[in-house]
Amino acid sequence: MGKDKYRIREKSGEPGVYEVDSLTHTHKPYTVDLFELMGNGICNCTDYQTRCHPNWEKNCVWDEEGILRKWKIVDYGVRGRPNKSRTQCKHIKLTRHYFLTNLLETLYWKHRASEDEIKNH
Ligand SMILES: [Zn+2]
Secondary structure, eight states: OTTOOEEEEEOTTSTTEEEEEESSSOOOOEEEETTSGGGTOEEOSHHIIIIIHHHHHHHOEEOTTSOEEEOOOOOOEETTEEOTTOSSOHHHHHHHHHHHHHHHHHHHHHHHHHHHHHHTO
């Protein structure tokens, strides 16, 4: 976030899985899986492992049969002032934004194509 620059790439053959590279700090890329945990996503960074995931587990309610009945997704928050109860790290936040931007573009072109089809009939 902020002045940090990131590169996000979809891992081929693994839907929902992305590699997040920092261009300002050198470290190995983080792996984000957006489809995990009811769409909360998971990441292998320290913030996710030590804060976001424990927060996620605190919010979960399981029934007697071991089925997850309640959960709560808490956004990363604002740069410099992240939510204390966040269930998503900044890498998840960035990847969700990237995912949504691509999805909206895809939907836009689908919508355009179906409108063109209507016009041409
Ligand atoms: Zn992360």
